Amino acid sequence: MTNGSRQERARLVLMERLDDPGLGDDALMAAVAAGSRAAFARLFERHGSAAWRLAFRLAGDAGDAEDLVQEGFARLWAQAPRWQAGQAGVAAFLTRVVTNLAIDRSRRKRPQPMADLPDDPDPAPLADAVLAEADTARRIQLCVAALPERQRAAIVLTYWEGLTGPMAAETLSLSPKAFESLLIRARAALKGVMAAAGLSAADLPGDLA
Template sequence: MDMPFDALSDVSDDALLIAFGNGDAASARALTLRLTPKVLGYAARLLRDRAEAEDVAQEAMLRLWKIAPEWRQGEAKVTTWLYRVVTNLCTDRLRKKRGNALDEIAEPEDDRPSQEAVMIQRERIDALNAALATLPDRQREAVVLRHIEGLGNPEIAEVLDISVEAVESLTARGKRALTQALAAQRDRLGFEDDAS
């Protein structure tokens, strides 16, 4: 993602974080502009709530600032560490929302106003997000990290603290469930048109 105003775009996340740990405010600004959109986007896809996603993004970035003095270059990838923090924060929030029924598959949310007046693309992405919300937490996290955030399976395994085989299984099952969830809406979403 191209970030405007990121004057230190050639410097790695690691190096910027270590510089921030040594009191460099310019590095903090570069990291803020570079990482906040990623963190916010991932949190928004998991939570489907912009305000909550912003809270999670701010909390995750605050944890990053706090750990900066102890960060050692090359030990871990900053984005992997952040995705893990965001995953945990979102899981906690979803758990609170759902109470004890953590792994219960939620019904698709359908409380949004009609999207007829908005662009078709927006409607399609909303449908995808609604379908993602029907997946169990782990499947949704794996699918979003793999197919939307673009992470590789080993990195996803590190984020979710599971094996690579488990990631493959989660993403495969998640995609199957998404396909089924979207099948009912294929006419409205113009899926046949895409495929032809």
Template sequence: MSDPDPDARLVERLVRSEPAAMRALMTAKLPRMLGLATRMLRDRSEAEDVAQEALLRVWRNAGVWRPERARFDTWLHTIVLNLCRDRLRRRRERTSHDIPETADPRADAETGLLEAERGDAVARAIAALPERQREAILLVHYQDLPGKEAAAALEISIEALESLLARGRRTLRAQLAGSLEHES
């Protein structure tokens, strides 16, 4: 790895169990961890639990991270992905995602409703993707990880990542085109 990891000093402080290091980690990484977990699990409360567990694991195991194997951000994303996968496996039989009906008080409630429906359609389409395609799409397009880091987090080659992304995008286009036709 040619560039030193920007998080290496933070990890050193975590290894020394400095409380300020944990606060710095939370400030720097928690929003992205929550974003990934929320997109994968589609449940904010569960995502918060995953983020908390990931932070605890990093706190306890910071000394395990090896900069020559992966960037810290990649290692952290891998921890979050694995925790999300575990939760998804445990709840496979649970499929209901009821959305309560609420009135939108804004003057342009119809526009907000259409945007929410579109967002829900995208979220459902992403959730319906095969697990590996969904993870690749989320890491690259929602977490903005470079391809090399996303591939490392998924423990696959760049070529395999590109293949997952291509298949996932094709499937999303087809699903979203179909859902838009049904709406018209």
């Protein structure tokens, strides 16, 4: 039996088992490496929501978050032939890719030059009005979005994604000590932004305050 026919038989077996809910991510990645789009769809069903949530929290915008998720899954697709079972899972891979993509995208953002501004006034309400009308959650998200990209990523990974210090440090390619220092700076900065925005624990709903 040649190598080609053996791989084809393995691919067929994987296709038959795709409906098995107990099929692991590594097996799905093997099927994706064989070109199975169904396996890739199964992976998206499992990890798409988490990736979207992380992307939205990091980017602060639905459009940017969608781009981040698309790019992250595209890299997962390209990584499938080189995927090694037993390594970090698909969730960790997507978390690292989406975080780094968000940081890179935030760094690439440049101030909009005056020549590119529209002539007509923006019909959207002013920022003060947005802040005044938005609920507390939105205001807090805006405060987080105002942080530098790495501090924002540290806050998001620690408080919203629930990663431990070493896991978040590995995601950001930092040492645990460096991440701890980064998180301390991020906390201090976020407190300052929130205080400047008039946020305090008194703004929380009754059951949370």
